[in-house]
Amino acid sequence: MSQTEFKNVDPPFWVAWNQALASIRVRFLRHAITSLGIALGIAFFSSVLTMRLATGPDPSDPGSADRLLWLVCTSLVMCLVGVTNSMLMSVTERYREIGTIKCLGASDGFIVKVFFLESAILGAIGSFVGAFLGSVLMMLVAGANFSTVMLVTLLGTGTGIVMTILAAVAPAVQAAKMPAAAALRVDV
Amino acid sequence: MSLDTRNVVVRTVDLAKQYGDGEAAVRALNGVSCEIFQGEYLSIMGPSGSGKSTLFNMIGGLDKPTEGSVYVNSVDIAQLTPRELAFLRCHTIGYIFQTFNLITVRTALENVTLPMLFAGTSPDDADEKGMGLLELVGLGHRYHHRPSELSGGQQQRVAIARSLANSPSIVLADEPTGNLDLKTGQEIIDLLRQLNHEQNVTIISATHDHKMLDVSDRIFHIRDGQLASIDVKDEVPT
Ligand SMILES: Nc1ncnc2c1ncn2[C@@H]1O[C@H](COP(=O)(O)OP(=O)(O)OP(=O)(O)O)[C@@H](O)[C@H]1O
Ligand SMILES: [Mg+2]
Numbered sequence: 001m002s003q004t005e006f007k008n009v010d011p012p013f014w015v016a017w018n019q020a021l022a023s024i025r026v027r028f029l030r031h032a033i034t035s036l037g038i039a040l041g042i043a044f045f046s047s048v049l050t051m052r053l054a055t056g057p058d059p060s061d062p063g064s065a066d067r068l069l070w071l072v073c074t075s076l077v078m079c080l081v082g083v084t085n086s087m088l089m090s091v092t093e094r095y096r097e098i099g100t101i102k103c104l105g106a107s108d109g110f111i112v113k114v115f116f117l118e119s120a121i122l123g124a125i126g127s128f129v130g131a132f133l134g135s136v137l138m139m140l141v142a143g144a145n146f147s148t149v150m151l152v153t154l155l156g157t158g159t160g161i162v163m164t165i166l167a168a169v170a171p172a173v174q175a176a177k178m179p180a181a182a183a184l185r186v187d188v
Numbered sequence: 189m190s191l192d193t194r195n196v197v198v199r200t201v202d203l204a205k206q207y208g209d210g211e212a213a214v215r216a217l218n219g220v221s222c223e224i225f226q227g228e229y230l231s232i233m234g235p236s237g238s239g240k241s242t243l244f245n246m247i248g249g250l251d252k253p254t255e256g257s258v259y260v261n262s263v264d265i266a267q268l269t270p271r272e273l274a275f276l277r278c279h280t281i282g283y284i285f286q287t288f289n290l291i292t293v294r295t296a297l298e299n300v301t302l303p304m305l306f307a308g309t310s311p312d313d314a315d316e317k318g319m320g321l322l323e324l325v326g327l328g329h330r331y332h333h334r335p336s337e338l339s340g341g342q343q344q345r346v347a348i349a350r351s352l353a354n355s356p357s358i359v360l361a362d363e364p365t366g367n368l369d370l371k372t373g374q375e376i377i378d379l380l381r382q383l384n385h386e387q388n389v390t391i392i393s394a395t396h397d398h399k400m401l402d403v404s405d406r407i408f409h410i411r412d413g414q415l416a417s418i419d420v421k422d423e424v425p426t
């Protein structure tokens with residue numbers, strides 16, 4: 001009788017990358033909407049930031065900075081919750097697919113990687129578009145210079161990516177915990 | 189040739205599985221001990237709810253038994269870490285499902301190569317072997333099609349090609365013809381039998397399908413979570 005020898009080989013990074021891209025391509029509309037939500041949240045964040053950098057604090061209303069900060073944080077949190085929610089739905093929807101991939105030999109780490117990548121790709125596209133448009137708009141309205149726009153676009157995109165990766169933690173963990181036996185179920 | 193001289197690929201010892209506890213407890217398997225030999229075509233028969241799929245989950249390393257053990261190639265799979273279990277699923281076992289379960293977002297060829305990429309095969313080698321397997325199941329010309337563009341029978345052929353990707357010693361098929369019409373089901377059965385002969389792969393198949401019984405070397409009858417009887421087919425064709 002042959003003794004099975006176990007080696008741990010992880011598939012190369014691009015296998016997870018391709019899987020994430022394929023998922024986004026096929027469920028394009030849903031992902032586009034998620035990405036649009038991120039874009040709106042980040043557009044708000046970066047337009048506020050651009051305006052502050054362009055005009056400086058308002059001396060007649062010392063409380064305005066706090067109120068703005070509060071508004072911006074609220075909108076980012078709402079955005080994060082929205083992304084988490086739509087990713088959790090897509091985990092439930094892919095119940096059998098995740099089980100099947102596990103049957104084919106995927107480790108839990110691979111499943112986590114695919115979900116993080118999907119989320120990060122959406123986050124990167126959405127927040128770049130949002131950050132750029134938001135700050136350009138404020139450049140036109142409040143007269144910020146172009147280097148401010150570049151700085152804010154960079155900051156906004158970074159914030160957006162960090163936010164979507166945070167948003168993907170719960171869905172990715174849930175997906176990785178999904179039993180491989182789910183693949184055999186006929187009813188879902 | 190006597191069965192007893194052949195290699196045992198799967199052995200279960202007093203296997204039991206209970207779902208839930210207390211009032212709601214269901215004992216889906218209740219003390220199943222069996223040996224499955226390398227290269228045989230085994231069918232598992234039994235009424236709905238008798239525990240066939242549960243037995244599959246145990247043999248395939250998809251779920252942990254409540255009591256007893258499963259040995260695959262003499263490795264006790266309860267002792268494996270999650271990573272070793274993933275390795276076992278990748279290399280030693282191929283799975284075929286009633287609902288085909290192709291990855292909907294990938295093409296036929298990508299479905300077949302995915303397990304090879306998990307096994308660390310280079311993309312070129314995987315594509316080459318994947319095309320070979322698709323040709324083996326008669327779908328070489330449809331390699332770039334998505335599952336949604338294939339018929340049920342064709343999807344199941346792709347799934348069969350995928351199950352053989354890493355040259356497993358066992359293929360587990362849970363009602364592989366359950367969602368197919370009579371003729372297509374017969375084609376799938378013939379294909380499985382052919383592959384069983386050509387590749388010497390052990391096929392374990394749960395079924396309600398009487399066509400399946402004609403091609404089986406042995407038949408396990410399961411009743412209420414227990415192995416009720418074993419039929420052995422004669423070596424000489426009748
Ligand atoms: N995840 C689960 N949780 C609770 N009970 C379960 C679960 N899976 C199976 N069972 C129960 O275990 C018993 C055996 O189920 P199993 O799916 O193994 O039957 P089966 O022989 O495959 O039936 P079928 O021919 O309908 O597929 C059934 O009574 C079922 O209700
Ligand atoms: Mg079943």
